[in-house]
Amino acid sequence: MKExxxxxxxxxxxxLGKNRVEVLKGIDLSVNQGEFVAIMxxxxxxxxxxxxxxxxxxxxxxxxxxxxxxxxxxxxxxxxAEIRNRKIGFVFQSFNLLPGMSAVKNVxxxxxxxxxxxxxxxxxxxxxxxxVGLSHRAEHKPPEMSGGEQxxxxxxxxxxxxxxVILADEPTGNLDSRSGTEIMEIFKHLHQEGTTIVLVTHxxxxxxxxxxxxxxxxxxxxxxxx
Numbered sequence: 001m002k003e004x005x006x007x008x009x010x011x012x013x014x015x016l017g018k019n020r021v022e023v024l025k026g027i028d029l030s031v032n033q034g035e036f037v038a039i040m041x042x043x044x045x046x047x048x049x050x051x052x053x054x055x056x057x058x059x060x061x062x063x064x065x066x067x068x069x070x071x072x073x074x075x076x077x078x079x080x081a082e083i084r085n086r087k088i089g090f091v092f093q094s095f096n097l098l099p100g101m102s103a104v105k106n107v108x109x110x111x112x113x114x115x116x117x118x119x120x121x122x123x124x125x126x127x128x129x130x131x132v133g134l135s136h137r138a139e140h141k142p143p144e145m146s147g148g149e150q151x152x153x154x155x156x157x158x159x160x161x162x163x164x165v166i167l168a169d170e171p172t173g174n175l176d177s178r179s180g181t182e183i184m185e186i187f188k189h190l191h192q193e194g195t196t197i198v199l200v201t202h203x204x205x206x207x208x209x210x211x212x213x214x215x216x217x218x219x220x221x222x223x224x225x226x
Contacts (some may be wrong), residue, residue: 001032003066004164004196007174010063012219014048023049025219026063030226031198033164036191038210039200046170046219047200048103054198055167056080068164089158092167093170097142097152103129104138114161128156132186142144148179155186165196172206184209219226 012024023046031037041047052058053065055073065073072083084090097106107125116124129135130153142150151171158166168187172180188209191197199210207213214224 001034003030004035004068005029005031005198006034006064006066007054007062008066010050010053010060010065012046012053012058013061022062023219024053026217027216027221028225029214029221031196033196034191034194035212036187036197036210037199037212037214037216039198039216040204040207041216042202045216047197047216050216051167051198051200055090056084085110085140086161087164089161089163089166091151091154091158091168091171092168093173095142095147095154095174097150097153099142101207102139102141103134103145103153103156106142106153107160110157110161124160125156128160129153131159134155146179147175148182151175151179151183152186155183157194159190165198166190168197168199170201171199172201172203180206197209204221 007027007029009025010027011022014021014023027050039047039050049058053060060073063073064071067083072080103167104122104125107128110122110123111124126135126138129138132155134149134152134156137145137149142153145153184206187197187199201207204211212224215222
């Protein structure tokens with residue numbers, strides 16, 4: 001299997017005046033193309049910081065991050081934004097949808113930033129909503145939808161640019177158990193279709209959907225990093 005993500009000696013240190021907080025303490029980690037990986041750990045273990053670095057939302061203080069074989073550790077902000085928009089899909093616990101826009105318009109947003117024309121944007125967005133079983137809610141706005149439906153919209157938005165990897169940070173954290181199971185079944189199906197998924201969770205039942213579970217504690221990888 002081709003290695004899509006390789007982290008080598010990744011450290012993240014926050015300088016808070018007189019205090020230096022070392023959140024990540026030299027993480028070595030690899031994720032193959034097509035893998036479904038879950039990252040687990042207690043609160044404050046560094047798992048969300050790690051996901052932010054993998055998603056090019058944050059930079060490591062030390063170490064190398066290879067994405068598709070290219071070192072992205074020292075890329076410019078514009079270059080990182082390009083990688084995020086074209087190659088990485090994000091799904092967050094809080095959905096991060098624009099409440100005044102319809103579901104289809106929310107899904108279209110990454111394509112708008114990519115310069116895709118209006119008719120093509122709409123067609124692709126509707127296709128993604130259908131893929132997550134939500135085409136019948138295309139014109140509804142997030143406040144008119146359940147939490148599970150909003151998360152489906154967020155997954156459709158993450159998929160619309162055909163990214164190389166989906167990163168999900170506690171995607172079931174704001175959902176009831178039934179909706180959470182439905183969302184995880186969508187991730188399971190996407191993985192079966194060949195999508196690479198890296199998911200952060202504190203729930204063992206959610207991590208059970210993954211092929212491999214990585215355990216982070218106190219900024220150190222304890223298990224499953226390779």
